Amino acid sequence: MESDVIVVGGGVVGLTTAVTLAERGLRVRVWSRDEVTATTSAVAGALWWPYRIEPVAEAGARALASLRVYGELAGDPGRTGVRWVDGVHADTVLDGLGAWAREVPGLRQLPAEEVPGPYEVGLAARLPLIDMPVHLMWLRGRFEAAGGVVERRVVSGFGEAAARARVVVDCTGAAARELVPDPAVRPVRGQLVLVENPGIEEWFTSADAGSSETTNFFPQPGRLVLGGTAEEGDERLVPDPATAAAIVARCARVRPEIAGARVLGHRVGLRPARLGGVRIEAVPLPGGGRLVHHYGHGGAGVTVSWGCAERAAELVEA
Template identity: 80%
Template sequence: MWCDVIVVGGGVIGLATATTLAERGLRVRIWSRDAVTRTTSAVAGALWWPYRIEPAAEVGAWALASLHEYAELAVDPDRSGVRWTAGVHADTTLEHLGPWAGEVEGLRRLAPDEVPGPYRTGLAARLPLIDMPVHLAFLRDRFEAAGGVFEQRAVSGFEEAAAFAPVVVDCTGLAARALAPDPALRPVRGQLVLVENPGIDEWFTAADGTAGETTYFFPHSDRLVLGGTAEEDDERLDADPATAAAIVARCARVRPEIADARVLGHRVGLRPVRVGGVRIEVEPLPGGGRLVHHYGHGGAGVTVAWGCALRAADLALG
């Protein structure tokens, strides 16, 4: 079982980091408590867009590096789950975005009469939209094609992994509260509703980063993903019927046909938000090993996954 690196965590952050290392020629194993399609990442709405993530000074570069990767993967959307899709960010202006926005091709301000629903400001864009169950399975296959080994295995401490590799990468998300331990991590609950797609082919968002409620829908061929919530310090994993009804009602204010769409299911996930922002740093392990912490991506893990993976891989390599 000896290898160069063990990545603990099999969500999008762990998979991107492990794949980056394996494609650099290292012997890498992923230890994941859950199958990739059972991780928090599998619940993500997964539109590329920097949302609820810090530190602001780093986010732009991480997001743009990831955008470049998704552009390449979108060449084969059926296989990768990544597809260029047009849509509107309502209640958003260019002035409130970082310098990264200038690098997003086609991002433009809308006139008030172009913004759908009860909104007056907005931006139009064509962005990567990721079908997460498909994408996570694709990433596992890509990782294994590079020689990596995926093992479903829970850990109670990083010393377990350090017994088999000189470098351990902590991509455990919210679980790092206990494993690191890091009390700066806090859950932000997100609830989604899946409905039959009534023919919608563009995404829509209206998300206030300070509010507990958001409005968005993301189209896939067989379903429409409706959202959502951003409930701080709420760890309930069961879907709340009243919340689900409110989500459908908010989305139907923008596209009335959503009100009659057949409900297919509900999803709940806990975003791993960290006070102080994403943590990517090294600490020593007993016996001379090295632990790279890589967690705290909040609601933007998909958006920054590949940029952050490059940084974490550089630290893993010393």
């Protein structure tokens, strides 16, 4: 066989898994339908925070494992796209979070008078903020430096990959609904607006996990990313003008200068949520091979990518 492992899917979960495997000495190929900078991962905000992901206990541990890696990568933000940035999580109480929150350095409850916008409670934090187009290209370069190969390829099943590698890793995200097939996969639509940054240096979020609307902005190089939505069952990939206007209006309630910022563009992506949470599971393939499913990361694929990659790698090598 030409490879030990074929990873199907070239987003952040697929590339991080591929890097982890290749750096362990395995011959790895990534099959990706899209260019890495055109995947759903490229649309992400992308702030480290375990948002809309289950099961909570496992997600917290894997998020912390990833936090340690992002902390190291933030030492070279120009190459990796990872920076430490201060910000506020509004409508969030520290005691309402899981045990993982106690291990996030500097995470603290704010006095009501320090919470921006029309909010009464919030947390202050300094967290990794990732410029995803830059980070995805860095991941690809790191993977290729370890001997990996990325190929553009559309798959309709895992049989073709199984004929070319002893292990196939399924990092297909929302596409797993049809490919596996897994009816538990539920795409959750997210829409963003990109505007010229009017001088905002801190990120802000107010994201109720049960709401279809969020209010967040993330200062990225050359732009301010405004969000957002979390629309279950909506698979439209075309930006909605009314939704975009509502996003800008919500963000302007926190920072009024956003209302007059020039719009640079719009982005839409489908978060790969799954009823029952993340699936990292090995199943046998005909002929003695193995298929490792690794999908269902919801709104936290970036946040848990390194921790989940370690678990997937354990199943590959078992």
